Amino acid sequence: xxxxxxxxxxxxxxxxxxxxxxxxxxxxxxxxxxxxxxxxxxxxxxxxxxxxxxxxxxxxxxxxxxxxxxxxxxxxxxxxxxxxxxxxxxxxxxxxxxxxxxxxxxxxxxxxxxxxxxxxxxxxxxxxxxxxxxxxxxxxxxxxxxxxxxxxxxxxxxxxxxxxxxxxxxxxxxxxxxxxxxxxxxxxxxxxxxxxxxxxxxxxxxxxxxxxxxxxxxxxxxxxxxxxxxxxxxxxxxxxxxxxxxxxxxxxxxxxxxxxxxxxxxxxxxxxxxxxxxxxxxxxxxx
Amino acid sequence: xxxxxxxxxxxxxxxxxxxxxxxxxxxxxxxxxxxxxxxxxxxxxxxxxxxxxxxxxxxxxxxxxxxxxxxxxxxxxxxxxxxxxxxxxxxxxxxxxxxxxxxxxxxxxxxxxxxxxxxxxxxxxxxxxxxxxxxxxxxxxxxxxxxxxxxxxxxxxxxxxxxxxxxxxxxxxxxxxxxxxxxxxxxxxxxxxxxxxxxxxxxxxxxxxxxxxxxxxxxxxxxxxxxxxxxxxxxxxxxxxxxxxxxxxxxxxxxxxxxxxxxxxxxxxxxxxxxxxxxxxxxxxxxxxxxxxxxxxxxxxxxxxxxxxxxxxxxxxxxxxxxxxxxxxxxxxxxxxxxxxxxxxxxxxxxxxxxxxxxxxxxxxxxxxxxxxxxxxxxxxxxxxxxxxxxxxxxxxxxxxxxxxxx
Numbered sequence: 001x002x003x004x005x006x007x008x009x010x011x012x013x014x015x016x017x018x019x020x021x022x023x024x025x026x027x028x029x030x031x032x033x034x035x036x037x038x039x040x041x042x043x044x045x046x047x048x049x050x051x052x053x054x055x056x057x058x059x060x061x062x063x064x065x066x067x068x069x070x071x072x073x074x075x076x077x078x079x080x081x082x083x084x085x086x087x088x089x090x091x092x093x094x095x096x097x098x099x100x101x102x103x104x105x106x107x108x109x110x111x112x113x114x115x116x117x118x119x120x121x122x123x124x125x126x127x128x129x130x131x132x133x134x135x136x137x138x139x140x141x142x143x144x145x146x147x148x149x150x151x152x153x154x155x156x157x158x159x160x161x162x163x164x165x166x167x168x169x170x171x172x173x174x175x176x177x178x179x180x181x182x183x184x185x186x187x188x189x190x191x192x193x194x195x196x197x198x199x200x201x202x203x204x205x206x207x208x209x210x211x212x213x214x215x216x217x218x219x220x221x222x223x224x225x226x227x228x229x230x231x232x233x234x235x236x237x238x239x240x241x242x243x244x245x246x247x248x249x250x251x252x253x254x255x256x257x258x259x260x261x262x263x264x265x266x267x268x269x270x271x272x273x274x275x276x277x278x279x280x281x282x283x284x285x286x287x
Numbered sequence: 288x289x290x291x292x293x294x295x296x297x298x299x300x301x302x303x304x305x306x307x308x309x310x311x312x313x314x315x316x317x318x319x320x321x322x323x324x325x326x327x328x329x330x331x332x333x334x335x336x337x338x339x340x341x342x343x344x345x346x347x348x349x350x351x352x353x354x355x356x357x358x359x360x361x362x363x364x365x366x367x368x369x370x371x372x373x374x375x376x377x378x379x380x381x382x383x384x385x386x387x388x389x390x391x392x393x394x395x396x397x398x399x400x401x402x403x404x405x406x407x408x409x410x411x412x413x414x415x416x417x418x419x420x421x422x423x424x425x426x427x428x429x430x431x432x433x434x435x436x437x438x439x440x441x442x443x444x445x446x447x448x449x450x451x452x453x454x455x456x457x458x459x460x461x462x463x464x465x466x467x468x469x470x471x472x473x474x475x476x477x478x479x480x481x482x483x484x485x486x487x488x489x490x491x492x493x494x495x496x497x498x499x500x501x502x503x504x505x506x507x508x509x510x511x512x513x514x515x516x517x518x519x520x521x522x523x524x525x526x527x528x529x530x531x532x533x534x535x536x537x538x539x540x541x542x543x544x545x546x547x548x549x550x551x552x553x554x555x556x557x558x559x560x561x562x563x564x565x566x567x568x569x570x571x572x573x574x575x576x577x578x579x580x581x582x583x584x585x586x587x588x589x590x591x592x593x594x595x596x597x598x599x600x601x602x603x604x605x606x607x608x609x610x611x612x613x614x615x616x617x618x619x620x621x622x623x624x625x626x627x628x629x630x631x632x633x634x635x636x637x638x639x640x641x642x643x644x645x646x647x648x649x650x651x652x653x654x655x656x657x658x659x660x661x662x663x664x665x666x667x668x669x670x671x672x673x674x675x676x677x678x679x680x681x682x683x684x685x686x687x688x689x690x691x692x693x694x
Binding site for chain 1: 454471476620621622623624625626627628629631632633634635636639640656659660662663665666667668669674
């Protein structure tokens with residue numbers, strides 16, 4: 001175990017351990033830090049720039065989610081420069097994206113005092129894709145955080161169906177040559193949906209219930225079970241609509257030692273059998 | 288007007304551009320000397336010469352080489368950045384077309400000095416002729432056995448030429464590595480720096496063509512050869528790509544410290560120039576009151592501008608510089624890789640506002656917003672593209688406030 005050392009955060013000493021990121025230390029010190037692209041189980045993509053901090057000796061600000069601590073570091077999070085950059089990131093996103101299913105983004109923007117009307121200009125208009133039975137893609141909501149790419153790739157699934165295509169403002173998530181998901185290498189594990197921070201990727205069930213005004217998480221109970229499809233033992237959280245007594249979504253706790261919140265297509269989407277009526281033996285032959 | 292002796296471009300226009308002619312005019316003596324004195328001494332001479340990188344960042348070349356030379360990892364690379372894509376910049380193309388062997392000799396010395404196990408030349412996609420010329424010249428060097436005895440394990444050195452696909456961002460060194468590795472050209476966070484974890488995450492020297500072209504003379508004639516020209520803090524000569532409203536747009540080689548006005552005069556600049564854009568799209572506008580500035584690193588810093596890539600684009604008084612800015616804005620918006628928010632969305636918003644201003648349809652608050660946005664892009668972008676995408680615009684706004692614009 002390497003030696004603990006001290007770094008300065010806004011002038012106050014904070015303990016830090018080798019290998020940690022600045023963000024880890026900030027969170028331990030309970031320094032409020034906005035984040036969008038970073039995810040506890042994924043490689044820091046450092047693309048959203050919401051968590052930037054001032055680091056003594058560095059001309060540009062640095063992404064705290066990615067930068068590893070070093071002894072003697074002096075970090076500032078309370079400067080006008082940092083606040084201005086963070087606010088700018090959110091204002092730029094608000095000028096391009098549909099954030100109607102991204103409450104986390106909106107609340108962080110508000111906390112920073114971001115003005116949603118600061119920048120005018122072309123908004124995203126890249127279409128809604130409903131090309132398979134399990135999840136939908138609404139790219140007007142995509143902030144290009146790269147989480148889905150990483151979850152589909154080496155961080156979780158190793159399927160590599162998703163990538164970033166295009167450049168600049170037109171860059172976006174693609175399943176390879178703009179194929180539909182069914183035509184692509186996608187295995188429908190839904191782990192991209194799990195990590196999407198803005199609802200750009202959403203289970204089809206949840207999407208249609210939202211469309212019908214029936215999605216209300218306060219009316220859902222979580223019923224825990226263990227997936228019965230194989231012997232791995234993934235814990236499943238069945239989200240059950242209390243009034244209709246039906247399963248509307250399946251997730252896994254993000255701290256579960258086996259899943260870390262990730263599942264396969266069977267565990268996440270293969271639940272309709274639970275609600276199927278039992279048929280009496282031989283019933284099909286009668287009538 | 289003083290005539291300046293060509294140093295890097297001394298073989299420009301030579302009748303014969305083959306290895307035999309190169310050797311006959313003193314070529315490959317530096318490589319032979321490097322082999323005789325060994326890697327450590329070779330790097331020491333380079334460090335003593337004070338050579339700094341000519342790609343724009345002006346990092347001491349010797350320090351870069353020394354950290355790779357002393358790296359623990361036995362696998363190391365040298366990468367020659369020939370992805371010359373900065374608008375108004377064409378000096379590396381002229382350098383290679385004038386003297387491909389001097390560039391390659393510099394590259395071989397670099398490989399020898401840091402015990403490189405391989406080398407890559409990343410050539411801008413549009414530079415087909417440059418790639419062919421390098422390939423042909425490499426073949427001649429290889430056939431004459433000059434690629435032997437460089438690679439530390441005794442194999443002939445492998446030098447691969449890779450062509451870019453037309454992305455400005457791939458000139459950024461870490462995006463360039465990604466591109467060579469077969470990935471999307473997206474810049475990576477620094478640190479780790481290339482000398483620690485560069486191409487294929489191995490210690491890597493990445494140098495600009497003009498930097499490498501300086502190496503053979505420094506090794507052959509000693510550190511003082513470079514210091515015999517230029518200024519104390521900017522030794523040597525510099526290539527400038529001069530274009531725009533000048534009678535003789537071309538690549539010019541002048542000693543550091545030469546006044547900008549003299550360079551413009553050499554190129555036949557119009558008498559009533561409104562401004563020049565120094566350093567390319569990522570540079571700043573410079574106006575006649577500053578044309579006396581000395582073209583050296585310290586000289587441009589004094590006037591808050593940059594040598595950048597060595598681009599000097601001249602504009603006469605008929606030019607609406609807001610339209611130039613709009614064009615620069617379009618360039619950055621098109622060339623942003625799209626990875627980070629400040630650059631992906633910021634360059635787009637910047638271009639939209641510049642287009643409004645250039646068309647004379649401004650609503651009054653664009654300048655304030657541009658300034659505000661420029662701070663976000665400069666502070667929070669991952670790489671130099673986003674960090675400098677607003678530099679020229681900011682200098683234009685300053686000039687406008689000072690009443691320097693013709694329109």
